[in-house]
Amino acid sequence: MTGHLLVVDDEPNIREVLRIVLEAEGYDVREAATYGEAMQLLGKTTFDLVICDIVLPDGNGLDLVRSYHAGHPDTKFVVITAHNTPAQALTALRDGAVEYLSKPFDVDELKLVVEKRMQLRSATSPAPEMFTFIGRSRAMWPVLERIPQVARSDATVLITGESGTGKELLARAIHAASPRVERLFVPVNCGALPEGLFESELFGHMRGSFTGAVRDNPGLMRAAEGGTLFLDEIGELTPNSQVKLLRALQDRKVRPVGGSREFDVDARIIAATNKDLRVQIEEGKFREDLYFRIDVINLHLPPLRQRREDIPDLVRHFVTRACDRLGMKPKEIHRDAMAVLENYMWPGNVRELENVVERTVATESSYLMTVSSLPTSILGSATDAGLLPALAALPESGFDIEAHLDAMRRELMRQALERCGGVQKDAARMLRMTYRAFRYHAEKYNLTMED
Ligand SMILES: Nc1ncnc2c1ncn2[C@@H]1O[C@H](COP(=O)(O)OP(=O)(O)OP(=O)(O)O)[C@@H](O)[C@H]1O
Ligand SMILES: [Mg+2]
Incomplete structure (x- = not known):
């Protein structure tokens, strides 16, 4: 196997043993004796695997794992634990982030653990998509x-x-x-x-x-x-x-x-x-x-409901990614189903869309996702473009219809303004309002000041 490994331990002979054994396996091995040294090396080079002692003279190996793993999900870790290490500290780490090696360890165990981690690495391809920021609205x-x-x-x-x-x-x-x-x-x-x-x-x-x-x-x-x-x-x-x-x-x-x-x-x-x-x-x-x-x-x-144009791109992105992760052939989404997704309110924004798409991909057995593949929870509001509250779901305390109509009017005016590049006359015409009425409401809703 090949790969870049970093060994972090303050005991020179442990580092030495690890380096010799792992180099013999074909890995490229660097060493750090302290938390600070490890940080410096991690800042300069990307390692495939870090083998790290917990107790370091100037810090805690678990902090190193926690902070580094967050920004580099495909760097794998093996933590060297002494028998007196509190189990609590270990379970505090996110599942799967680390493998343990308890001191004293033997060479075969070491090789096995490292190999296992490195295989895991090649199985989960690095994720540049993590930072793909979709949106051009x-x-x-x-x-x-x-x-x-x-x-x-x-x-x-x-x-x-x-x-x-x-x-x-x-x-x-x-x-x-x-x-x-x-x-x-x-x-x-x-x-x-x-x-x-x-x-x-x-x-x-x-x-x-x-x-x-x-x-x-x-x-x-x-x-x-x-x-x-x-x-x-x-x-x-x-x-x-x-x-x-x-x-x-x-x-x-x-x-x-x-x-x-x-x-x-x-x-x-x-x-x-x-x-x-x-x-x-x-x-x-x-x-x-x-x-x-x-x-x-x-x-x-901005909330997703104010940039619905981004929904098709987001949906395609999440569908491709979900199929990829599940090892499926890419699925298609029917035009009508896409329209439902485009019209829903998305109170939970992109995270909710991501969940809905992933669930739908996983539960639809055919290659085509249709309206009936979608969770019923989002179908209810499809017909009313998401602007009408479901009457059945209203609280017993009642509902302020004027406030709601105001909110609807404000949102429609805002969208019209956006479409017309901020020109109030055109936006008023689009909504068949008089220019006067438009200006009156725009001022009342503080619209020109916004976005
Ligand atoms: N523009 C986007 N393109 C691709 N994925 C996105 C986009 N926006 C959000 N996501 C995905 O939606 C999910 C929620 O995003 P994120 O956690 O960044 O939101 P947040 O604003 O921090 O939410 P919260 O306030 O709930 O913590 C993540 O899985 C993220 O990858
Ligand atoms: Mg967040």
């Missing part, structure tokens, strides 16, 4: 045309958009197009981090600084050194964590919990949220100074 232009320039700069980016609109994919695409691509893309889900862990997870901690801190941890921010730190769901941060983050972003420095020294960090920040942070600020839930710090470049992903 007019509504996406403001985002698409700025990607190259945004990727070249180091400025902080705030990506906004409803759930499932592709915020994380866009962040990865920016990282992939940036000069930082060789370094890590480190995602942090701010909503999932309990307040008590925020500081130590992000800025790291020194061994013994609190119960459970059994070894030094460099933290996610330093793991993103030279790369990109993706602060997902930033609107979920507690006030306390907001203060700490603001300070770190201002100084571009972090001090690990329990440490006396500060470290400079050079990580490009991309934040994302599905909340309206300005509303959060008004409600006193989000700090305005932090908002100004992250909202340097704002990229807004």
Whole structure:
């Protein structure tokens, strides 16, 4: 077998043994003695497989795996565990990300584990499609045309958009197009981090600084050194964590919990949220100074229902990918079924479309997907272009028909304006409204200010 391997262990004789055995198998082997060295090598070269000790003098091998794997799904890992390694730490890693080798190991076991991992690699072809960002609708232009320039700069980016609109994919695409691509893309889900862990997870901690801190941890921010730190769901941060983050972003420095020294960090920040942070600020839930710090470049992903022209491309992309993964011949989709998909509201946006397409591909046994292959949940609204709420599903508290009609009118006016390149007279004619009435409503709905 051939492949580029990296061995990370602070014990020189273990590295030596691994290198000799694996080189004899035909692999190209590099060595690193510390977390820092490993990071540097990983930043420069793409490895097929990394064999990594957990306890390193300057960090934790599991953090290395976690942060590197996120941006490089096709690099495989083998973690060397000592018998006293807490099983908990291991299961914390995503399934399938790693294989274990427990110390002391014998040479045959080592060869077997490495071979197994490398085969897995050749079976799952590398996934350049991961960053394929589909969309060429007019509504996406403001985002698409700025990607190259945004990727070249180091400025902080705030990506906004409803759930499932592709915020994380866009962040990865920016990282992939940036000069930082060789370094890590480190995602942090701010909503999932309990307040008590925020500081130590992000800025790291020194061994013994609190119960459970059994070894030094460099933290996610330093793991993103030279790369990109993706602060997902930033609107979920507690006030306390907001203060700490603001300070770190201002100084571009972090001090690990329990440490006396500060470290400079050079990580490009991309934040994302599905909340309206300005509303959060008004409600006193989000700090305005932090908002100004992250909202340097704002990229807004419009909901899918406002860019239906992208649906056919997305559907074809997901169908091809699903058939590929399931080892099927490419399936076709009937025109009528496509029309249903184009007309549905997609409250869950692209993620929902992706799920529906994948489910349909998997359950339709013939080569052609028709309307009857589609899940019934999306058929209901097909006839009304997704604008009518299902009366049966209304809450008992009732329903504000005026507000709904307003919302419908506003959406139709917005689409008409978009089609007419923002010319109100033409948009009014398209909707058979008087110019006066159009202007009146446009002002009422604050339409000209938008999009
Ligand atoms: N333009 C696109 N082209 C191809 N795939 C897309 C596109 N937008 C989104 N997707 C896919 O849809 C799914 C949801 O995207 P992503 O996770 O980036 O959304 P999100 O905005 O972060 O959602 P959430 O707010 O729920 O976290 C992903 O599987 C992603 O690959
Ligand atoms: Mg997301």
